Amino acid sequence: MQRFKKKFALITGGTNGMGFATAQQFINEGGRVIITGRSAETVTKALAQLGENAFGIVSNAGKMNDVFLLTEKVRQYTCHIDVLFINAGYGKFAPIEFADEAHFDELFNMLVKGTFFTVQQILPLMSDGSSIILNTSIVTEIGMTNFSIYSAAKAAVQSFIKTFAAECTEKGIRVNGVSPGYIKTNGFNNTGLSPEQIDGAIQSIIPTIPFKRFGNPSEIANAVLFLASGEASYIHGTEITVDAGISIIR
Ligand SMILES: NC(=O)c1ccc[n+]([C@@H]2O[C@H](COP(=O)([O-])OP(=O)(O)OC[C@H]3O[C@@H](n4cnc5c(N)ncnc54)[C@H](OP(=O)(O)O)[C@@H]3O)[C@@H](O)[C@H]2O)c1
Numbered sequence: 001m002q003r004f005k006k007k008f009a010l011i012t013g014g015t016n017g018m019g020f021a022t023a024q025q026f027i028n029e030g031g032r033v034i035i036t037g038r039s040a041e042t043v044t045k046a047l048a049q050l051g052e053n054a055f056g057i058v059s060n061a062g063k064m065n066d067v068f069l070l071t072e073k074v075r076q077y078t079c080h081i082d083v084l085f086i087n088a089g090y091g092k093f094a095p096i097e098f099a100d101e102a103h104f105d106e107l108f109n110m111l112v113k114g115t116f117f118t119v120q121q122i123l124p125l126m127s128d129g130s131s132i133i134l135n136t137s138i139v140t141e142i143g144m145t146n147f148s149i150y151s152a153a154k155a156a157v158q159s160f161i162k163t164f165a166a167e168c169t170e171k172g173i174r175v176n177g178v179s180p181g182y183i184k185t186n187g188f189n190n191t192g193l194s195p196e197q198i199d200g201a202i203q204s205i206i207p208t209i210p211f212k213r214f215g216n217p218s219e220i221a222n223a224v225l226f227l228a229s230g231e232a233s234y235i236h237g238t239e240i241t242v243d244a245g246i247s248i249i250r
Pocket of ligand 1 (some may be wrong): 012013014015016017018019021036037038039042043059060061062087088089090091111135136137138179181182183184185186187188200
């Protein structure tokens with residue numbers, strides 16, 4: 001399929017995991033992609049794998065100076081964005097007693113301020129027929145211990161799906177979200193857990209997942225591309241949960 005021929009996507013956090021898988025699939029379907037990441041090293045490495053239809057910008061979603069420079073940097077490659085996938089981020093664990101203000105600010109700056117101001121900055125490059133997709137998480141629907149700040153930040157992102165959709169309707173820009181369950185990415189490396197703790201956590205989580213496996217980044221990319229495509233032309237202001245049903249288990 002070539003659903004995205006002549007289309008340009010901006011994917012924040014496209015050097016790895018779900019963002020990278022989405023970039024790969026978008027390019028495979030005829031599109032061109034700009035990815036962001038926090039370091040020249042990760043961006044360059046990803047671009048080498050993505051090929052000539054990928055472009056990169058070093059930009060930290062948690063640093064407002066970077067976010068406010070994004071439009072100017074995007075304009076070096078294109079004056080029009082058809083698909084904006086706001087994906088950059090990670091979670092960090094901390095029990096209520098030990099979570100400090102720096103932890104709170106880090107996650108809220110990156111996920112909440114980063115999402116809001118990236119959309120604000122890129123919106124002038126988008127027009128009728130374009131689409132915005134926000135990456136949330138199933139943690140907005142469940143009470144996961146030690147994840148209160150990340151979950152609250154993702155709940156704010158989830159709220160933006162509806163408010164942005166309401167405001168973008170007149171512009172003809174559809175806004176939706178994808179809510180991943182447990183996905184096999186490097187995301188756990190940022191949580192503050194040691195490699196042994198990560199492995200232990202993964203082994204204890206697998207039996208709780210209805211399909212008894214973590215999802216693959218490509219399974220999130222499939223949902224993002226669907227939401228971005230013409231096949232989703234009547235879908236606006238909602239979220240697709242991609243979690244093997246874990247969020248409905250009680
Ligand atoms: N994995 C899961 O189970 C899961 C579940 C639900 C939701 N999510 C969400 O899915 C999104 C993607 O995560 P992933 O699991 O695919 O993790 P990942 O493989 O670690 O990828 C994260 C991506 O975000 C980038 N990134 C991180 N912080 C950034 C920042 N401050 N500014 C710009 N880019 C940043 C990373 O790039 P650099 O390292 O190059 O900066 C990387 O490209 C995140 O929003 C995460 O919260 C993950």
